[in-house]
Amino acid sequence: MTTQKLIKLLQEADPKGDCHVRINGECPSYVERKEGYWDGSYSYIENDDYHNGKFIQTSIGDKIDINTVALEDYIYDHKGDIDMIQLRLGHIYSGGINKEKGNVFWKKVKTIIAEYEDIAQSLLEKNIFHVLKKLKKGYKIYQDEGQEIGMYNVMYYKRGKDTMRLCQGECEVILESDLFEHFIVKRDLIGWKLI
Numbered sequence: 554m555t556t557q558k559l560i561k562l563l564q565e566a567d568p569k570g571d572c573h574v575r576i577n578g579e580c581p582s583y584v585e586r587k588e589g590y591w592d593g594s595y596s597y598i599e600n601d602d603y604h605n606g607k608f609i610q611t612s613i614g615d616k617i618d619i620n621t622v623a624l625e626d627y628i629y630d631h632k633g634d635i636d637m638i639q640l641r642l643g644h645i646y647s648g649g650i651n652k653e654k655g656n657v658f659w660k661k662v663k664t665i666i667a668e669y670e671d672i673a674q675s676l677l678e679k680n681i682f683h684v685l686k687k688l689k690k691g692y693k694i695y696q697d698e699g700q701e702i703g704m705y706n707v708m709y710y711k712r713g714k715d716t717m718r719l720c721q722g723e724c725e726v727i728l729e730s731d732l733f734e735h736f737i738v739k740r741d742l743i744g745w746k747l748i
Contacts, residue, residue, distance in 0.1 A: 554601050556617055579621035589614045625665050633669040638662065680722040681730060688747065694719070694727065698741040703728060708745070 554562075564570070574581050589595060590612035599606035622630075631637055642662065688694075692710040700707040708719040708727060719727070727733045727745050738744045 554597060558601060576619060576621050579623045582620045582622045584617060584619050586615055586617055589616050592618070624662070625669075628662065628665045629669050633666040633673070635663075635666055638666070676722055677726065677730065680720075680726045681732070684719075684723050684726045694733075694745040695738065696735070696743040696745070700743075702735055702743065 563574075566572075594610050594612040595616040596608065596610045598608055627642070628638060631641070684694075687710050690712070692712045692715075695709055695711055696702070696704075697707040697709070705721055705724045705728075706718070708724050710717050710719065732747060733745045734748050735743050735745050
């Protein structure tokens, strides 16, 4: 389906434009145009005819990705912080707030937070191993000049002329594990070392 057709259908379904949109039970978050091959091919039904049109999968041309956020994404992106999540998550049902449905909702939230904590701990341990392995091989860790301390994706390994970026998980190890401290190498260059 093209953007033009989708907009037309949305306007027919909601002429005033004040309904919330749901995509497979998730919240639309943002929209972006990409080359057809970027992040994998895309699909459409020929002539938007579900019963007679061919189902096409292609990477030719451009596509529009409508990115969504599920409850799990929201909780993971907020690092399972229950206090913050309780302030920001809401549950409203027709006829007012239904206590039983609210209890089911919060039980689900707490289950997702527990899952997040298990996964986060496992990933932290895995990434600590990767960082320590690099240090054992003689790499040092530095941060791009002029970047604030605590920024992700500005750190790199360096051994002689060999440099490579730390992934986000490795940056989390440096910033959140309490195993590392920063030091000034020279005016705008910051290094990180084991405590």
